[in-house]
Amino acid sequence: MNKLSLQSYINNLLPMPANKTMLIANQFKEYELPKNELLIKESKLCKETYFLESGFIRSYIRDNNGNEVTTNIFSAPCFVNDFLAFFKQQPANENFQTLTQCVLQKMSYELVQTNFHTHPEFREFGRIMLVTNYSALQSRMLAMIKDTAEERYLKMLKQHPEIFQNIPLKIIASYLGITDTSLSRIRKETILK
Amino acid sequence: MNKLSLQSYINNLLPMPANKTMLIANQFKEYELPKNELLIKESKLCKETYFLESGFIRSYIRDNNGNEVTTNIFSAPCFVNDFLAFFKQQPANENFQTLTQCVLQKMSYELVQTNFHTHPEFREFGRIMLVTNYSALQSRMLAMIKDTAEERYLKMLKQHPEIFQNIPLKIIASYLGITDTSLSRIRKETILK
DNA sequence: GTAATTTCTTGCCAAATGACAAGTTGTATT
DNA sequence: AATACAACTTGTCATTTGGCAAGAAATTAC
Structure with a gap:
């Protein structure tokens, strides 16, 4: 298995023992998608979370005139998800679409929960991701205004x-x-x- | 002490034993402010978190033309804070100003941390507040676009x-x-x- | 290699929005 | 009650932005 990109990404955000990082990273499953495919669909449940190893993804919604409005552009390496929808297991608010061919690593909600329970470091990593996303959203909001x-x-x-x-x-x-x-x-x- | 509004607010969001709610609520200190006062100042640390018992508060920033832009309007009862700045103990991104006379309940960052440590329920309550705020921000962002x-x-x-x-x-x-x-x-x- | 498609730029016009100012109403102060 | 101030509405005008369409350039498909 070759999950070095994921391992170094995790370890960069929250330093932890190498074997721990590997243990977690190895539970992700590699997943490839061609260009222009929908990874997450609005109003559907997000049963998995994704790490984008290579490629580009965007999230978008439709405004009231039916126009697609891009809300985010994800550039590897990074985690990609509708975080609120995933953690609350509620329908997604946005669509996520590949803009190029993409290599992803995915993990199911159940497995995330199990790992949160088993590995405090992973739970802490999840908390950091949440705050990071919140922070990014706030910055974007303020930038749009300012x-x-x-x-x-x-x-x-x-x-x-x-x-x-x-x-x-x-x-x-x-x-x-x-x-x-x-x-x-x-x-x-x-x-x- | 009369912190019934705060107690019922907490209990509504996260049901817990009444004596626990009271124990936490009683550690807040009542705090009054007249109209048009600054509660939180941009680029200053937020050393306290606030519960708005009565009155109205707004948060605002200045755009590049120097105009004040209101980013949020808070209507009692609710918690009021720059959550990211408070929990990370970083400078605030926005100003918070009373729009009417306000009755608040405040708690210092140190005391919040102590209580997070002592009372798992309070920590969970904090987590819920974070997700709630994140969620509200996302809704607002999508509404502004849609x-x-x-x-x-x-x-x-x-x-x-x-x-x-x-x-x-x-x-x-x-x-x-x-x-x-x-x-x-x-x-x-x-x-x- | 050619055709088809998509992307990007540009011009023209229409629509939406903001800046500014004037005037009215309402509230607060003395 | 008179005055001052803030809030709200409305008109005019200028600016910005979008819609649409045409054409060039780049990319993709066959």
């Missing part, structure tokens, strides 16, 4: 250049809260500067 | 009519993500329907 689309674009370009090299701009535009037309205009202007 | 300002206005009017009877419309407008001018126009149109 910053202009152009500022959010520049920040994203700096922090996640790899996304711009792999994902269509129309999806990035939707994530930034604007249309692809507007993003195109912003790009034109920022190049001039 | 719904028009008018729909958000109507929803809020239905769910929190008491806010409209006590808080200036310009603050509500700012919370809805529009100007007071636009809100005024929306109100005019929705009355006609």
Whole structure:
């Protein structure tokens, strides 16, 4: 088994004995998905949690005009999930779709619960993930309020250049809260500067 | 001591023996604030957590044009805090300001930690509060994306009519993500329907 | 290699929203 | 009661943004 990416990701966030990390990582099952597949579907239960080893995934919802609005873009390596829906075992609020071919590691809800019970470190890791996600959501919310689309674009370009090299701009535009037309205009202007 | 509001609030969210609730509630200290006072200041540490017994409080930030943008409106009874900043003991991201005279109950961070350690129920209560807040933030985010300002206005009017009877419309407008001018126009149109 | 599809840019126009100002109403203060 | 202040509405105008469509460029499929 080769779960080094997952192991180092876990250990990075919460240092613990190597054998413990391996014990947990080995319980994940590798899972491949081609491009444009739905990993999680709105209003369906999330019975598994996922670690994205390679590839790109986005979450999106539909607004009242039927337009897809991208709420998040996930760039490996990271955990991917509707965390609230997963931990509460309630229907998902959003759709999650692969944007490229993806290699994932998955673990069932039951197994997560068992491991939470058996390994305090893993439970603590789960708590950290929850707070991290909460924190990310708050930052995004504040950025949407505070910053202009152009500022959010520049920040994203700096922090996640790899996304711009792999994902269509129309999806990035939707994530930034604007249309692809507007993003195109912003790009034109920022190049001039 | 009269902490019945706090006790019933706690017990409602997480049923536990009455003497336990009382034991915890009695460790909060009553705290009054007049209108328009700052309870939590951006970039300052939050050394206490608050339960709002009566009154109204808002959280706000400044956007890049220097305008105050209301991020939340709290209507008693409820807990009020920058939860992430409090639990991580990091500088607050937002300002919290009383909109009316307020009666609060407060508890210091140290005492919260002690109680988390001593009373598993209280720790569980804290976890529930975290998830509840996370959940509320996600709902708000999705609503801001999905719904028009008018729909958000109507929803809020239905769910929190008491806010409209006590808080200036310009603050509500700012919370809805529009100007007071636009809100005024929306109100005019929705009355006609 | 060619065709088909998707992505990206750009122009034009319409719609929505904000800025500003004026005027009205309501509340608080003395 | 008179004054001052804050809240709310409304009009005008400017700016921003989106919708749509056309065309170029890039990618994918056959």
